[in-house]
Amino acid sequence: MLSILAFCLLVQLYYVLFIHLKLANAKIEEIPLSARKPCSVIICARNEMANLEQYLPTILNQNYPEFEVVVVNDRSWDGTEEFLEAWEKKFSNLKVVKILDNDKFIAGKKFAVTMGIKAAKYDWLVFTDADCTPASENWLMDMQQPVNEDVDILLGYSPYLKRRGLLNALIRFETFFTAVNYLGFALKGMPYMGVGRNMAYKKSLFFKNKGFAAHMHIPSGDDDLFVNAHASKYNTEIRLHQDSHVWSEPNRTWSGYLKQKKRHFGAGKLYKAKHKFILSLQIIFQFLFYGFFAGCMFLSREAQYIAGGILLLSIIIRSFVYPKLLKRLNYGDLRWWFPILDILLFLFLTLNGFLAMFGKKKVNWK
Known part of the structure; x- marks a missing residue:
């Protein structure tokens, strides 16, 4: 479980360091x-x-x-x-x-x-x-x-x-x-x-x-x-x-x-296959990251400490990227709340995905 948790972190870091950081540093x-x-x-x-x-x-x-x-x-x-x-x-x-x-x-x-x-x-x-x-x-x-x-x-x-x-x-x-x-x-x-x-x-x-x-x-x-x-x-x-x-x-x-x-x-659902793949990968590994972190809390005390260290490392790395982006994109007031909002947003979007799949199909624009 710890190995999978670490692998999920590496996948997350691809998006953070090679996609989002590029935007943070763009002229x-x-x-x-x-x-x-x-x-x-x-x-x-x-x-x-x-x-x-x-x-x-x-x-x-x-x-x-x-x-x-x-x-x-x-x-x-x-x-x-x-x-x-x-x-x-x-x-x-x-x-x-x-x-x-x-x-x-x-x-x-x-x-x-x-x-x-x-x-x-x-x-x-x-x-x-x-x-x-x-x-x-x-x-x-x-x-x-x-x-x-x-x-x-x-x-x-x-x-x-x-x-x-x-x-x-x-x-x-x-x-x-x-x-x-x-x-x-x-x-x-x-x-x-x-x-x-x-x-x-x-x-x-x-x-x-x-x-x-x-x-x-x-x-x-x-x-x-x-x-x-x-x-x-x-x-x-x-x-x-x-x-x-x-x-x-x-x-x-x-x-x-x-x-x-x-x-x-x-x-x-109608995005190009390559776009659906890379975006789905991002969501899936975020889901797995939090899921396996929760699972590690039922393991030994040592495993809990390692899992907590992996989570802390994720937060620290993102803390060097997202506050700068939040300020650049006019949301500077949220920079101190992003770890909490990140988890809340993940839970909300997961819930909304299930509601969208099983709810009523007809939706009007106004």
Whole structure:
């Protein structure tokens, strides 16, 4: 059992030292001083009037010479339609696309995103959500199309706003590890997902690959499944500058968070085989690490001391990597809690995995 525990630690250290440490040490480039090409920002909204009223101005007033904001109103009934109609008259760079109830199409966010992409004027598309706000007015300047024309996909970072309570700490910690993984693997040359709250890609790439046709039947995946299918080490870059982060409102209830994670769990099943393997390996060996550590507590006193030393070594090594990453990714307040949150997150995600497998299958995006 001690040998297996030690082997699990070695597997964990691969991710910590060769993936996550690479991100911790990555150089953050300065934001460009000028714009290269115009772009279209796409936001899908379903009953988001309050969020649009609060956050849409931060999008419309970006420090960028030529851009449009395409807001797709997906069958809202909370006053969103009237709000957007009024704002469309005030802002020349705001374009509103309205989706009506119709049994002829499959409702869902992917349809809304597709309608927004079709309506977009420019080839470079930047995506965010209605409940999001950029960290600065230079967000678009950093998320613009890179100088390298071969780059088709740009992966940004979107932290959640700090609120009180354990749920908020857990949500932010889970978001942190998700970001560390997908940004770290992208730096390693194996991009496997992106987050729709802050990412960009070419309109031509979308239509060249028939959009979401391959996974239209899955409620989620407008962001991660699209990136998983079409990103490579040659056509994908990441953005880490603090001014290009996009802050988002977190779930306020456990049920809402569980529903969100259930959607993400369904999308992960369609990842490429190599990505599912390396991500599953990460989760399995984390599960085995804690499982065999618990098992060692029933062995001799000497074995307990050795197991405790292995656990302590794991914590010490990660203590040199994750606090730096937490600060870099705007979660510095969590750095003193990460060993505890790491265990709580593992238990929560394990529980959520079982609930997702045996719970109700139908999940809507809003």
